Structures are given as C-alpha cells and as structure tokens.
Amino acid sequence: MRRRGLYALVAGSLVVAMLASASLAAAKVHRLFDPAPERVPTGLQIDEDEWSVIPSRITVAADPTGVVNFSIFNRGEDDHDFAVLDAQGQMQKVDLGPGARGDLVTSLKPGRNKIWCNLPGHEALGMVGYITVVDQYDAVYAAWEAEMNRMLGPAN
Numbered sequence: 001m002r003r004r005g006l007y008a009l010v011a012g013s014l015v016v017a018m019l020a021s022a023s024l025a026a027a028k029v030h031r032l033f034d035p036a037p038e039r040v041p042t043g044l045q046i047d048e049d050e051w052s053v054i055p056s057r058i059t060v061a062a063d064p065t066g067v068v069n070f071s072i073f074n075r076g077e078d079d080h081d082f083a084v085l086d087a088q089g090q091m092q093k094v095d096l097g098p099g100a101r102g103d104l105v106t107s108l109k110p111g112r113n114k115i116w117c118n119l120p121g122h123e124a125l126g127m128v129g130y131i132t133v134v135d136q137y138d139a140v141y142a143a144w145e146a147e148m149n150r151m152l153g154p155a156n
Contacts, residue, residue: 040134043069046115048096049076051125053115059132066107068133070094073101080127083118084108093118108133 040061047054060068072082074096083093087107094102110133117127 042067043071044131046070046072046082048072048074048080048082048117048127050078051122051127053082053117053127053129055115055129055131058130059134061134062108062110067105068108070104070106071101072096072104074098079119080117080122081119082115084113084115091118110135 040059041057042061042063044060045056047056062068066087070082070084072094074080077098079095079097081093081095082102082104083091084104084106085108086092087109092104092106094104096102112130112132115129115131116123
C-alpha cells in the first residue's frame with residue numbers, strides 16, 4: 001500500500017510540473033510600446049586604397065541642416081583624393097597623401113550620390129562608389145514601418 005501511495009505522489013507531482021511548464025511555455029510577454037527606431041548615422045567613414053573607395057555604410061542620413069560628415073583615410077601607397085557633388089552640384093574634395101586622413105563636411109541631396117577619387121584615371125580603375133542619403137525623419141519612419149510590417153504583416 002505504501003508503494004502505491006508513493007507512485008501516486010510522484011505521478012501527481014509530474015503532472016503538476018508538466019502543466020506548469022506548458023503554461024509557462026505558452027505565456028507571451030507583450031510590450032505596451034515599441035522601442036524607438038534606431039536613428040541613421042549622419043556621418044560615415046571612407047577607406048581608399050589601390051583601387052577602391054569603401055564606405056563604412058551605404059545609407060547615411062543628412063542632419064537637420066542637410067549636412068553629411070565624411071571621415072576619409074587613404075590606406076594606399078599612392079596619392080588619392082575623395083570627391084562628392086554637394087547639394088548644389090559643386091564638387092567638394094579632400095586631397096590625401098599615402099596614409100593621410102581627412103574630413104569633409106558638406107550638404108548632399110537626398111538619394112543616390114556618387115563618391116570617387118577624382119585623380120586622372122583613378123575612377124576608371126575602380127575608385128568609385130555610391131551612397132544613399134536619406135532624410136532622418138524618413139529613415140526613422142521606414143525603420144518603424146518595417147518593424148510594424150514584421151509584427152503585424154504588410155498593410156493591404
């Protein structure tokens with residue numbers, strides 16, 4: 001008789017443990033508010049060498065005044081420069097010797113912008129790239145919209 005009581009106690013304990021774990025597994029944690037979307041940086045780094053221009057990111061946001069900050073490093077053994085067309089269509093550039101570092105702060109138009117080395121023949125050898133400039137509000141909204149689509153599915 002004692003053995004049967006012990007089996008019943010163990011079996012009952014197992015049933016309680018299984019029900020408790022099943023209810024915990026089914027429980028979901030809900031947030032009341034979504035976290036704020038990440039802001040898109042208003043600056044980026046550029047590495048140049050023979051024969052490439054490599055941005056640290058391909059999407060950058062203009063600050064509220066439309067300005068983008070570039071930090072450029074010439075990792076190559078030859079002279080290079082870094083060039084970009086500003087919002088008015090004027091070329092802005094920084095000349096860089098081997099191992100040199102420079103900064104460029106300029107306003108850029110939203111959309112796709114070409115970045116390149118303007119020294120003769122360097123662009124043709126591959127020293128060209130593109131970045132996309134977005135408005136900070138649009139970028140934050142796009143991140144929020146993507147999160148909502150992920151959670152709720154796209155709106156129809």
